[in-house]
Amino acid sequence: MSLLVVGLSHRSAPVALLERVTVSGDALEKLLHGVSQSEHVAEALVVSTCNRVEVYADVDRFHGGVTAISDLLSAHSGMPQEQLGRHLYVHYEDRAVQHLFNVTCGLDSMVVGEGQILGQFRSALRLAQNQGTAGSSLNELAQHALRVGKRAHTDTDIDRAGASLVGVGLTLAERVIGPIAGRRALVVGAGSMSALSAATLSRAGVTDIVIANRTHARAVRLAETVGGRAAHLADLPAELAQADLVISCVGAGSRAVTAEMVMAAMETREPGGLFLLDLALPHDIDPGVRAIPGVTLVDLESMQQAGLGEGTGDGGHAEAITAVKRIIAEEVTAYLDSERAAKVTPTVVALRSKAAQVVEAEIGRLMSRLPTLDARMRDEVTQTVRRVVDKLLHEPTVRVKQLATSPGGDHYAEALRELFDLDPKAPDAVSGIELATLEADRRESDGRGAEQ
Structure with a gap:
């Protein structure tokens, strides 16, 4: 059996296309089982984040595995294979291992060196384990990849090579509305990205943080961690009128923040700009808000088009990136040697x-x-x-x-x-x-x- 990776990311596809392919919840489980039940696939794991959708599979046939996975991604997204295929990349055996280690170390992220991918990959592994699609081969590889990622962040300064997407977004916010310390922020959602956003806001000196979520109990728990308060999604129009900065991270497939909501908020709020940061895929905030005076919307697509994060650490932190690449080379060799010896x-x-x-x-x-x-x-x-x-x-x-x-x-x-x-x-x-x-x-x- 051999490792195969088929996927697409911010490096190979526009955000609009990623938005159509990204998968979560029941759809993610369905894709996971679909891959694992393919003829030439023995084990499967799917990583789906705002920047990538990748299928890792233990296969006995290269072409058979690529065809099966590509067809499933095409069927899920509703995109013709000819259109989707132009954005897919494929890695096999040694190159697949190296690609995975690059991912867990943050070298393949939109923001170089970001550490959130480790938690996202860990969640993908946990799901595959719970669903019974990850066997001994993928489990061993995944655990090794997590150790490599942790080593990269522990032994080098790669964390400083680039801030998180949230950090980059807040830097942009300050360019538009000025210092955010002491401002009022609204976080829509209560998942892992929302938790990261709330923590980053708190560290930046934002003391008035509101968490709005469909499940109120989760909003309450997250708000307590940053000394903020919770709100229901039904309260969004009123909360928008009071906020200076909004970060939305739901990604449920429907618009959590509509143009009508923002328009009404701008009519009742005090003078001043409103900065909206949409970190979700599919997008949470109606792009039509850009036409509203005083409103600035930054989303993953606009960040990608502007090249924000892509080379954040490539200049001043070249040594850290080189050090991580050296670690990856060592770990790939060690893993492959171990695999060959095990055979x-x-x-x-x-x-x-x-x-x-x-x-x-x-x-x-x-x-x-x-x-x-x-x-x-x-x-x-x-x-x-x-x-x-x-x-x-x-x-x-x-x-x-x-x-x-x-x-x-x-x-x-x-x-x-x-x-x-x-x-x-x-x-x-x-x-x-x-x-x-x-x-x-x-x-x-x-x-x-x-x-x-």
Whole structure:
């Protein structure tokens, strides 16, 4: 099986197109199961954020996997394959692993170095686990990717290479309405992006924060974390009239903030501009508000067109980006080496199992010929024979694991099976053994090597 990535992001597609493809809730689960049930797919995980929709799959056929996933994305978005295909990218095997590590480290984000993608990827993994579409292969890869992302943020200054989308949006807000400290802010939604927005506002000195959400209890919980207050979505028209800054992060597919609401708010509010930041896909705020005097709307599409965030860290933080790229290169090599070594492990264990069977058979035959041997001598002879066989096998089995990490390393496992006449089905049967057992075998093997 091999890793395949099929997706599109802010780098390959306009925001308007991403808005049509982005998936959440029941639609996300439906897409996830659709991919996992495809003929050539064994495991699947879907990452869907405001900047990307990517399908990660463990496949046995490259072309079959690409076709199945592309067709599902086309069907979900209602876009013809010819139109969608121009914006899709495909990564396979080694390049797929490198792409994933780039994503979790924030190098592929609209704002270089942003850390929110780690939480989003973790949520995607959790969903795949809960839905039973992520097996051992994707679980292991995903956990490694999360560790790489955490290492990048811990060991380098990549966090400073670019602010979050919220931070970039607030910088734009201050250019329009002046300092936001002491202003009144309205956050529409109570999900993870809304929580990030509220926290960023609080750190920026905004002390009057209102959280409006369809589920009022969630709005109350989020408001309590920033010392703000909660409101119902039905209260939006009144809250808009009081706000200086609005951040909307619902993405439910309908307009949470309409032009009519904003128009009415501008007629009743005190003189001064209103800044609206739409961080949702699909968009929450009616783009028609741009025609209303005194209103400024910034959304993901306008940020993309202006190139905001794309190169935020490429200039002054080139060293951090270079350091992260170095980490990714190291981790890709380590992961691929581990994967190649793991593929030969069942063959090594099958060989040791066959050797153990031979030893037991020969010991049994010897003991039947020497019935007068006492228990102590029987044990000594048995242990001696076992040590001889183990020492003879130690070097070739350790060596084949090392060679397996090189390109074409799987041929060494085939050679081992041929040389020792192993049952072709034996490695497959062994692959079901618990990892703890295999690890114990490895430690035992290494210990014997130290004794020589």
